[in-house]
Amino acid sequence: xxxxxxxxxxxxxxxxxxxxxxxxxxxxxxxxxxxxxxxxxxxxxxxxxxxxxxxxxxxxxxxxxxxxxxxxxxxxxxxxxxxxxxxxxxxxxxxxxxxxxxx
Amino acid sequence: xxxxxxxxxxxxxxxxxxxxxxxxxxxxxxxxxxxxxxxxxxxxxxxxxxxxxxxxxxxxxxxxxxxxxxxxxxxxxxxxxxxxxxxxxxxxxxxxxxxxxxxxxxxxxxxxxxxxxxxxxxxxxxxxxxxxxxxxxxxxxxxxxxxxxxxxxxxxxxxxxxxxxxxxxxxxxxxxxxxxxxxxxxxxxxxxxxxxxxxxxxxxxxxxxxxxxxxxxxxxxxxxxxxxxxxxxxxxxxxxxxxxxxxxxxxxxxxxxxxxxxxxxxxxxxxxxxxxxxxxxxxxxxxxxxxxxxxxxxxxxxxxxxxxxxxxxxxxxxxxxxxxxxxxxxxxxxxxxxxxxxxxxxxxxxxxxxxxxxxxxxxxxxxxxxxxxxxxxxxxxxxxxxxxxxxxxxxxxxxxxxxxxxxxxxxxxxxxxxxxxxxxxxxxxxxxxxxxxxxxxxxxxxxxxxxxxxxxxxxxxxxxxxxxxxxxxxxxxxxxxxxxxxxxxxxxxx
Numbered sequence: 062x063x064x065x066x067x068x069x070x071x072x073x074x075x076x077x078x079x080x081x082x083x084x085x086x087x088x089x090x091x092x093x094x095x096x097x098x099x100x101x102x103x104x105x106x107x108x109x110x111x112x113x114x115x116x117x118x119x120x121x122x123x124x125x126x127x128x129x130x131x132x133x134x135x136x137x138x139x140x141x142x143x144x145x146x147x148x149x150x151x152x153x154x155x156x157x158x159x160x161x162x163x164x
Numbered sequence: 165x166x167x168x169x170x171x172x173x174x175x176x177x178x179x180x181x182x183x184x185x186x187x188x189x190x191x192x193x194x195x196x197x198x199x200x201x202x203x204x205x206x207x208x209x210x211x212x213x214x215x216x217x218x219x220x221x222x223x224x225x226x227x228x229x230x231x232x233x234x235x236x237x238x239x240x241x242x243x244x245x246x247x248x249x250x251x252x253x254x255x256x257x258x259x260x261x262x263x264x265x266x267x268x269x270x271x272x273x274x275x276x277x278x279x280x281x282x283x284x285x286x287x288x289x290x291x292x293x294x295x296x297x298x299x300x301x302x303x304x305x306x307x308x309x310x311x312x313x314x315x316x317x318x319x320x321x322x323x324x325x326x327x328x329x330x331x332x333x334x335x336x337x338x339x340x341x342x343x344x345x346x347x348x349x350x351x352x353x354x355x356x357x358x359x360x361x362x363x364x365x366x367x368x369x370x371x372x373x374x375x376x377x378x379x380x381x382x383x384x385x386x387x388x389x390x391x392x393x394x395x396x397x398x399x400x401x402x403x404x405x406x407x408x409x410x411x412x413x414x415x416x417x418x419x420x421x422x423x424x425x426x427x428x429x430x431x432x433x434x435x436x437x438x439x440x441x442x443x444x445x446x447x448x449x450x451x452x453x454x455x456x457x458x459x460x461x462x463x464x465x466x467x468x469x470x471x472x473x474x475x476x477x478x479x480x481x482x483x484x485x486x487x488x489x490x491x492x493x494x495x496x497x498x499x500x501x502x503x504x505x506x507x508x509x510x511x512x513x514x515x516x517x518x519x520x521x522x523x524x525x526x527x528x529x530x531x532x533x534x535x536x537x538x539x540x541x542x543x544x545x546x547x548x549x550x551x552x553x554x555x556x557x558x559x560x561x562x563x564x565x566x567x568x569x570x571x572x573x574x575x576x577x578x579x580x581x582x583x584x585x586x587x588x589x590x591x592x593x594x595x596x597x598x599x600x601x602x603x604x605x606x607x608x609x610x611x612x613x614x615x616x617x618x619x620x621x622x623x624x625x626x627x628x629x630x631x632x633x634x635x636x637x638x639x640x641x642x643x644x645x646x647x648x649x650x651x652x653x654x655x656x657x658x
Contacts, residue, residue, distance in 0.1 A: 087204045090229065097232025110343040128210070129203040132196075 066110070066143055070154075071095065073097035075103050076136065077154050079113055080144055084133040104134060112140030168615070169502045174210045178230040190244055197240065201233055220390045256596040258528050265535035269542065274585045284418050285481050285545060292452065296329075297477040298452070302645070309381070310473065312436035320463040321439070322358070327455050332436030333361035339403040341426050353424045354404055354434055355440035362442050363419075369531045370396045370411035372429070377410030379427040386426075402428055435625040449474055488541050491571040499579035514560055516603035522594055528594050540574035587627075590620035591643050599628055606631045620646075621655030 068076065069131065072137055078092045090100050107113045111136045123130035171179070182201040189197045189365040208226055225586055241247060254260055273279055302311045318333040325331065334355040341352055360372050360379075368382065378400050380389070389395050399406045406427065443452060453472055512518060548567040597618035604614030615630035625645040633640035 085204065087208055087229070097229045098235035101232055101236035105236070105239055105243075129199070129206050131207065133202050144176075144501045157545070 064144070067150070068143060068147045070151055072103055073144070073151055073154055075100060075142060076107060076112060076144050076147065078160075079134050079139065080136045084135060085131050086134075089134075106144060107140065108134075111137060112143050132162075134160060171209065171224065172218075174227055176376070177206060178205045178226060181230050182233050185233040186498070188234075188241040189616050190240060193240055197237070197564045201230075201236075205230065210269040228498055240472050242502060250585065252598075253595075256621070258600065259587070260593040261529075262531055262535060263581040265532070265539055266399040268539050272539070272542055273471055279416065279542055281545045281548065282542050285484060285626040294477045295483070296445065296447075298441050298443050299475045299477065299480070300441065300456070301473050303509050305532060312438050315435055315437045315466055316463060317460055318433075318437065318441075320383055321441070323455055324459045324462070325455060327444055327452050329442045330358060330362045331439060332356055332586040333433045334363045335434040335437045336424070337434070340402055343364070351424045352426045352428050354428045354430065357429050358428070359429075359440065362440055363530045364442075365413060365417055367411035370409075373408075373410040376430045378407040379411045379413060379429060380409060381413050381417065381427075382415035395576045400426065402426060405594075449476075459624070484541075484571075486542075488537075488571050488575075491568075491575040492537060493580045495572075495575035495618055499583060499648060500511065502580070503583045525586070525591065525594065529555060529582060529586050532585070533578060536578040537575065537581065540571070540578060544570045563579045563647065588618070590624050591620065592624035593620065593622050595620060595622065604631075621654075623650050 062141045075089060075095070078089050080091070083089045083092045086097065086101055086104065089095075089104070093100070104113065104115075108115055114137050115132050115134050117132055120130050126133055128149050179202060180204070182198055182512055186194050186198045191272050204228065209218065212222050242251070242603050271595075280436075300313070302313050304311065312335065313333070315333055321328060322331040332355060337352050339352045355371050360366075367379065370379075372379065380395070380400075385391060387396060389398075395409055395412060398409050400409055401407075410429075413427075450476065456472060465601070514522070544567050550569050571612050597620055599619045599621075601617045601619075602615075604612050604615055606614045613628075613630065614632075617627055618627045618629065620626075623646055625643055628642040628644065630640060
C-alpha cells in the first residue's frame with residue numbers, strides 16, 4: 062500500500078460514495094452532505110489522477126426522455142485500490158458511506 | 165417530464181451563474197463544463213417539481229448549491245499551465261515577499277481597529293495628561309506574581325502624602341455587562357471618582373458621579389448603544405446589579421492598553437486594588453518609595469522596601485521602544501557575525517561593476533527586514549499586554565515582560581530568516597531560485613565537490629550550495645553568473 066496516495070477523509074468519502082453507486086455530482090453531494098464547491102473540484106482531481114472516469118450518457122436515450130444528458134462518474138481499478146487503502150485508514154468510512162447512500 | 169415549461173427565476177439565475185463562472189474555464193473545456201452543470205440544475209429542478217416539492221426553500225437550496233460552480237471554475241482556471249506558471253513566478257518575486265508583509269500589517273490594522281496601543285505609545289507618551297502619572301502595585305519579596313494593594317492603602321496615601329498630588333485605586337474585573345438588547349465587552353474597571361481627576365480627564369457627556377454610577381468609554385457608547393444621545397437616562401447591568409449610566413468619556417481617552425468598556429464608580433473599592441497617582445514635580449522614585457512605605461507602616465501595613473513597584477507612565481510607554489531597539493541591535497550584530505560577512509565581499513560589492521545590483525540587493529534586504537520588524541513591533545504592542553497579564557500576572561501598565569521575550573525572539577528570527585532568504589535568491593533579479601539539482605556524492609568529498617545547484621529561471625546564474633562546508637573555504641555558497649551566451653537556452657525552455 063506504500064505506493065498509493067493517501068486521501069483526506071473528505072476525498073475518501075467522495076470516492077467511497079462513487080464506489081457505492083452515486084454517479085453524478087448532485088447525487089454525491091446528497092449522499093455525503095458536502096457542498097458542491099468541495100465535491101466538484103474533488104471529482105476533477107480524482108479524474109485527473111485516474112481514480113474515477115467520467116462518461117456522458119447516450120444522447121439518444123436522453124433525447125428520447127426529453128431531458129439533457131448527464132455526466133456519470135465511475136470508479137476505476139486504481140481508484141478502487143486507493144479506496145481500499147483509505148478504508149484501512151478510516152475504518153468507519155465504508156459503513157458511513159453505505160448508510161448515507163441507503164438514506 | 166416538463167421540458168417545455170419555462171424554468172422559474174431561481175433556475176434561470178443558477179443558469180446565469182454557470183454562464184458567468186464558465187468564463188473562467190479554458191475554452192476547450194467550457195462547453196462540457198457548462199453542459200454538466202446545466203444538466204444537473206435541470207434534473208434537480210425537474211425532480212422536485214415532478215414530486216411536488218418545488219418551493220422557495222428548495223429554490224434557495226439550489227441557488228446555494230450552484231454557488232459551488234465558482235470554486236469548480238476556479239479549479240479549472242488554476243490548472244491551466246500559463247496560470248500555474250504565473251503563480252509560480254509570482255511566488256518567487258521579491259515584490260510578493262514585501263507585499264506579504266504589507267498585507268500582514270493591514271490585517272493587524274483591521275483586527276486591532278487601527279493600532280490603538282501603537283498610537284498610544286507613539287503619540288500620547290509626551291502628552292501633558294500623562295506627565296508625572298505613576299502606577300503602583302505590589303510585588304512579593306520572594307518572587308511570584310504581582311499583586312494588588314489593600315484598598316485602605318491608597319486612602320492613607322491620599323490623605324497623608326506630600327509628594328503625591330492625587331491618588332486613586334482601581335480594580336480590573338471581568339464582569340458581564342449588558343444593556344437593553346446589547347451585551348458589552350465584559351472588561352469593567354471598578355474604581356472611585358478620584359481616578360478621573362488623577363488622569364485629568366473630563367467626560368464628553370454627563371458628569372463624573374460622586375456616589376455611584378457607570379461611565380462608558382466612547383467605543384462602548386458607539387458599538388453597544390449606537391451613540392444614543394439619550395444614553396444618560398439608561399441603565400446598564402454589571403454583574404447582578406443595575407447602574408445608571410452617568411457619563412461617557414471622550415473618544416481620545418485610553419486607559420493604557422487595558423481598553424475597558426465600562427468604569428464602575430461606587431462608594432467603596434474592592435478589597436485589593438492597583439493604584440494610579442500623580443506626583444508633584446521633581447519627585448524621584450526613592451523619595452516616593454520612602455514616603456509611601458512610611459505612610460503604609462503608620463496605617464499598620466508593613467512592606468519591605470522591594471515590595472512596592474512603581475512605573476512612571478511616560479517612562480513605561482517608551483519601554484517597548486527601548487526594548488525593541490535593544491533587541492534589534494543585538495540581533496543584527498549576532499546575525500552579521502553568524503552570516504560571516506567578509507571585508508572582501510563588501511569590497512566586491514562596492515566595485516563599480518557590481519554597485520548597481522549590490523545596491524538593489526541591499527535595498528531589498530533592508531526593506532524586507534524593516535517591514536518584518538514593523539510587523540513584529542506593532543503586533544507585540546497590540547497583543548503582548550494580555551499574555552503578560554494572564555501568563556505572567558504582570559501589573560505593568562504598558563507592556564510587561566512577555567514583550568521583551570517576544571521582541572528578542574522576533575528580531576532574531578527576522579534577521580536570520582532575512583539572510584537565509586537573501587541567499588536563496590538570484591543575485592541579479594532577486595527572484596527565489598528553483599529547480600534544485602543534487603550533484604556529486606557526499607562520500608567523495610575529498611575527491612570531488614558534492615552539493616545542490618539552484619537555478620534562476622531568468623538565466624542570470626546558478627547557486628552552488630555544498631552539502632558539507634570545508635574549513636578552508638571562505639564562502640560556503642558560490643554564485644556563478646551566466647553570461648548572455650546562455651540566454652538562448654532559457655528562452656528555448658520557456
